[in-house]
Amino acid sequence: MEEPQEVSSRKDGRAGDIVVEKFLVDSMKPASHVQLACSGQSCAFPLDGNELCIWDTEEPPHQLMILKGHRQPITAVTFGSRESPLLVCSASLDCVLVWSLDECRQEELQGRLPRGTVLGTLLGRVLCLRLSPDDRVVAVCAGSRVLMLDLEVWDHRMGSLIYSSSVLTAAPLLSLLVDPRSQQLVAGCTDGQLWIFSLVEGHHYRCVTHVDLRKKRESFSTRRAESKPGTWPEGGQPPSTKAPETGEETEVALPVLSLAACGCAFLSETARCLWIGSSTGLLIFNLSSFELEAVLHYKDFQSLSIQVAGSCAVASRTGGGEALCLLTSMFGNETALVEADPAALLRSQQRPHPGPDLSVLPSSCVLPTSPLYLGLKEKRTKQATQKQSETEILAVVSL
Structure with a gap:
């Protein structure tokens, strides 16, 4: 097994880190x-173009397996559905x-x-x-074709088309x-639109609903800034859509690079949430609301x-909890594996819930030394003066 050009491992994470x-x-x-x-x-991800790199998350990070078989750069990788034996499929030109x-x-x-x-x-590609x-x-x-390739001798042509659009x-x-x-069925597009079909x-x-993730992100950031200011991680600020020099509003697209189930039992027992991987970050989307x-x-x-990120793949660890996010750089040659804690992320962005109103009935009159006492005295004086004026007016009218 050949080792990659450079592999750096980081284990400085602490419990509760986002x-x-x-x-x-x-x-x-x-x-x-x-x-x-x-x-x-x-x-699984491409390394040096045409080599397939496999990293077992249960093993030490420096133990990588390199699979060679492609002559052209790898363009797509996917895992099988069964855990044993675990299959991986890779494609190139x-x-x-x-x-x-x-x-x-x-x-x-x-x-x-x-x-x-x-x-x-x-x-083809x-x-x-x-x-x-x-x-x-x-x-x-x-390209514009979808091909079905058999791993065994199995006649898939006996199947029937359920729906076509x-x-x-x-x-x-x-x-x-x-x-x-x-x-x-959830479909993510290049323009940051999410389409959900029943x-x-x-x-x-x-189509159940159509979601513009850019607008959803802006409204979410606004609500968070208003309800809990100054809590962005590492001293960060809420994301701005204004250009730094002109101050004009700019359209920030959120291409939906990946979708994965998110176990959010800590949010609600009935909530169905998704991880949405984009070029600028990760989002947790509630399928119920x-x-x-x-x-x-x-x-x-x-x-x-x-x-x-230029590419992104997200998956929850076995048993729920943390999620693994595999990223490749949009402008560089780096590939990084990131572990995100959805519980810590949600706690850091919770909106404070208003407490119940408290009403207290006074047990005695306002003390003379209280600042409220003067206001009360002035109010009573004004009321007495007003009543006296009304009495005088009535007397004049009666005459």
């Missing part, structure tokens, strides 16, 4: 706009490969070079990969997620090496 950078890899080639893979146990990580580790321990299984060759729930079929998005949104789709509990039988896949619960900006944490 975000901690676990490790940073410096590659020879950038991996921006590449589909990354992140699960609760492993992460020359071929699409599937790897069994257990077999690769065994081959590596015996001193042999791990090899993947070729599923297809010269399919693959933008997205996804394995079926049973890990028997790979859906490959290459020529146009879901005006902007290109970047990420999709199906929430089985709420039976909703999969409930009889709803005919209608269609509102943002928390916003994490990379630039607010100086300890993070990547401030603007």
